[in-house]
Amino acid sequence: MRLPGRIAAAIDVLADVENRKRPVSEALKAWGLNNRFAGAGDRAAIGNLVYDALRRRASTAFIMGSHSPRALVLGAVLRAWGETPETLNAAFAGDTHVPEALTPEEISAAGAEIEAAPKIVQADMPEWLAPSLERAFGADLVAEGEAMAARPSLDLRVNALKSTPERVQKSLARFSPEPTAYALLGLTMPAGPRDARTPNVTTDEGYQKGWFEVQDQGSQIVAALAGAQPGEQVLDLCAGAGGKTLALASAMGNKGQIFAYDSDRNRLAPIYERLKRNGVRNAQVRAPEPGALDDLAGKMDRVVVDAPCTGTGTWRRRPDTKWKLTPELLEQRQADQAAILEEAVRYLRPGGTLVYITCSILPEENDDRVQALLAAHPELSSLDIASAWRKALVTDMPTSLATPAGGVLLTPHRTGTDGFYCHLMRKS
Numbered sequence: 565m566r567l568p569g570r571i572a573a574a575i576d577v578l579a580d581v582e583n584r585k586r587p588v589s590e591a592l593k594a595w596g597l598n599n600r601f602a603g604a605g606d607r608a609a610i611g612n613l614v615y616d617a618l619r620r621r622a623s624t625a626f627i628m629g630s631h632s633p634r635a636l637v638l639g640a641v642l643r644a645w646g647e648t649p650e651t652l653n654a655a656f657a658g659d660t661h662v663p664e665a666l667t668p669e670e671i672s673a674a675g676a677e678i679e680a681a682p683k684i685v686q687a688d689m690p691e692w693l694a695p696s697l698e699r700a701f702g703a704d705l706v707a708e709g710e711a712m713a714a715r716p717s718l719d720l721r722v723n724a725l726k727s728t729p730e731r732v733q734k735s736l737a738r739f740s741p742e743p744t745a746y747a748l749l750g751l752t753m754p755a756g757p758r759d760a761r762t763p764n765v766t767t768d769e770g771y772q773k774g775w776f777e778v779q780d781q782g783s784q785i786v787a788a789l790a791g792a793q794p795g796e797q798v799l800d801l802c803a804g805a806g807g808k809t810l811a812l813a814s815a816m817g818n819k820g821q822i823f824a825y826d827s828d829r830n831r832l833a834p835i836y837e838r839l840k841r842n843g844v845r846n847a848q849v850r851a852p853e854p855g856a857l858d859d860l861a862g863k864m865d866r867v868v869v870d871a872p873c874t875g876t877g878t879w880r881r882r883p884d885t886k887w888k889l890t891p892e893l894l895e896q897r898q899a900d901q902a903a904i905l906e907e908a909v910r911y912l913r914p915g916g917t918l919v920y921i922t923c924s925i926l927p928e929e930n931d932d933r934v935q936a937l938l939a940a941h942p943e944l945s946s947l948d949i950a951s952a953w954r955k956a957l958v959t960d961m962p963t964s965l966a967t968p969a970g971g972v973l974l975t976p977h978r979t980g981t982d983g984f985y986c987h988l989m990r991k992s
């Protein structure tokens with residue numbers, strides 16, 4: 565397929581996403597099944613177009629004067645793929661099964677200046693979240709939003725239990741991975757332009773052997789800040805598929821004990837195979853049964869709460885969720901977080917450390933939750949996050965990352981990572 569056919573397909577997929585409220589991945593899969601002639605390159609390019617359109621949905625709709633799938637996809641191609649109305653119309657004229665030529669109105673709209681739009685629209689973020697995002701980012705709102713509307717890199721965490729960064733770099737030399745800026749065992753591959761495909765690293769022999777995992781650098785940084793030491797007793801209370809569990813085990817050199825728990829059996833399911841592939845021998849998975857963690861009460865050196873959240877820090881990767889988030893869901897997540905934090909405190913031994921992590925950029929899920937917890941628990945106090953950073957990452961923490969209540973907030977603009985929050989507390 566040439567570009568015009570791919571654009572037409574992307575418009576269809578985006579219409580499917582919006583009309584049927586489907587996740588993008590599902591709509592792309594359905595399109596592929598109905599269009600079996602399309603190759604893997606076509607499907608990747610169509611995916612890129614749909615995701616790019618959703619990443620900059622608000623600002624493109626402002627410029628094009630429409631939220632229609634056609635306006636959003638054409639806008640993405642004009643703004644991010646280096647095409648012009650003239651090149652597009654020339655391509656559309658010489659092809660079949662293509663979008664209609666750009667109208668004079670569309671051509672003049674495409675030249676509009678985004679500076680006339682409200683800041684929250686320039687930032688490509690939901691308008692109802694403006695007060696909260698302005699609180700988080702102040703004068704940097706637009707720069708933060710722009711970085712969040714760009715394509716993400718593909719990051720890997722080298723598994724110190726089985727390999728070294730040099731060995732993984734060699735194994736993946738065809739993709740030219742480079743060391744990450746902060747995470748000591750991270751490698752990164754930047755996103756390519758236009759129809760570039762994400763490197764398929766999971767078919768590599770090194771991945772099959774457990775030498776590395778796919779993990780955003782932000783996730784690696786907060787896992788390192790958790791500070792788990794060899795020999796400790798650690799509870800990973802929201803372990804999910806085990807992304808953090810694997811990083812903790814690697815940091816602990818397989819010494820001590822990690823208890824990996826999640827209230828959702830389905831989310832926990834992949835952890836067994838991942839632990840095995842990574843050569844982790846010090847993790848015990850606790851399935852969600854009544855009283856599953858009772859024996860751990862008051863005994864843990866460290867409790868890691870990688871809390872369920874709105875995922876606003878991952879908007880680069882899942883831009884459809886940016887526009888689906890509702891005030892009700894945000895409120896629900898805050899209640900979930902408060903309940904889990906309350907639960908977490910009971911497993912800490914005196915002197916133990918509570919690690920609170922979210923992949924959210926919203927203060928309501930971050931500093932506010934911690935402050936509410938500290939107010940209710942005088943036995944808890946914040947630990948200095950800059951010292952934890954120095955110890956875990958062997959550099960000084962950039963001061964711009966500190967939050968008002970003493971946590972750290974990573975973002976695409978600040979650290980080139982997904983958005984992550986981390987706060988450490990000690991129980992006296």
Ligand SMILES: C[S@@+](CC[C@H](N)C(=O)[O-])C[C@H]1O[C@@H](n2cnc3c(N)ncnc32)[C@H](O)[C@@H]1O
Nearest residue numbers: 802803804806807808826827828831870871872
């Ligand atoms: C952000 S995800 C965890 C991701 C995981 N730690 C990783 O690094 O791959 C949050 C997890 O919290 C779990 N969860 C939600 N409510 C919970 C509860 N009350 N107790 C334990 N886990 C819970 C969800 O099932 C979900 O898997």
